[in-house]
Amino acid sequence: MSENALDGADVAAWMQRAARVVAEHESALTALDRAIGDGDHGANMQRGFTAVASKLESESDPGLPADVLKVVATTLISTVGGASGPLYGTAFLKGSIAIAGQESLDGLGLAAFLRAAAEGVQARGKAERGDKTMVDAWLPAAEAAELTASDGGTALEALTAAADAAHKGAAETEPLVAKKGRASYLGERAIGHRDPGAESTALLLSAGVQR
Ligand code: ADP
Numbered sequence: 001m002s003e004n005a006l007d008g009a010d011v012a013a014w015m016q017r018a019a020r021v022v023a024e025h026e027s028a029l030t031a032l033d034r035a036i037g038d039g040d041h042g043a044n045m046q047r048g049f050t051a052v053a054s055k056l057e058s059e060s061d062p063g064l065p066a067d068v069l070k071v072v073a074t075t076l077i078s079t080v081g082g083a084s085g086p087l088y089g090t091a092f093l094k095g096s097i098a099i100a101g102q103e104s105l106d107g108l109g110l111a112a113f114l115r116a117a118a119e120g121v122q123a124r125g126k127a128e129r130g131d132k133t134m135v136d137a138w139l140p141a142a143e144a145a146e147l148t149a150s151d152g153g154t155a156l157e158a159l160t161a162a163a164d165a166a167h168k169g170a171a172e173t174e175p176l177v178a179k180k181g182r183a184s185y186l187g188e189r190a191i192g193h194r195d196p197g198a199e200s201t202a203l204l205l206s207a208g209v210q211r
């Protein structure tokens with residue numbers, strides 16, 4: 001990985017690590033979704049990211065960061081299903097469009113990707129912050145990346161801040177009542193459980209950060 005910016009190969013490596021992280025956490029994501037949904041989120045994500053990994057592996061040249069993210073988007077849309085498939089697909093597609101043509105992502109580029117992804121999820125799912133959805137991870141992630149990048153932070157520093165904010169946002173879904181998605185059918189019974197999509201968002205972002 002280059003020091004200050006992520007090129008197409010770096011983004012592809014991030015997505016390959018995301019596939020491994022999702023696989024490692026499949027049962028944890030399933031358990032979260034079993035508590036307040038239908039118990040398929042781990043399987044949905046694993047199916048999607050296994051397909052992403054093999055698609056990216058089959059390409060000799062990853063191309064630009066936007067090209068990689070577009071492959072991720074189209075693969076997730078066609079393989080994940082459920083509510084999260086179109087939402088993640090839209091996130092990666094809008095994020096890809098926001099950074100079209102960039103050879104590599106610096107801090108600001110990374111922040112632009114995350115902001116467009118967060119807005120894409122919101123436009124598609126109509127959830128606000130605090131509705132106990134993946135928006136509660138994407139939005140703080142975008143904000144944290146923007147803050148870090150505007151202070152001169154590198155892509156990796158912006159992504160680290162984003163991943164930390166997403167984990168915090170996911171944890172903060174626990175006391176909430178859900179306003180969107182399957183968990184909204186549970187009313188107050190959703191209280192005390194973390195939103196699975198917010199958790200998977202945090203995992204995907206932290207996969208880009210080597211610790
Ligand atoms: P399904 O709910 O169809 O079984 P998944 O289990 O794969 O799909 O994904 C559930 C996750 O999708 C939730 O935890 C939540 O984060 C996210 N989600 C559901 N509806 C919305 C929405 N309208 N806006 C944003 N995120 C949503």
Ligand code: MG
Pocket residue numbers: 033037038039040041082
């Ligand atoms: Mg589900």
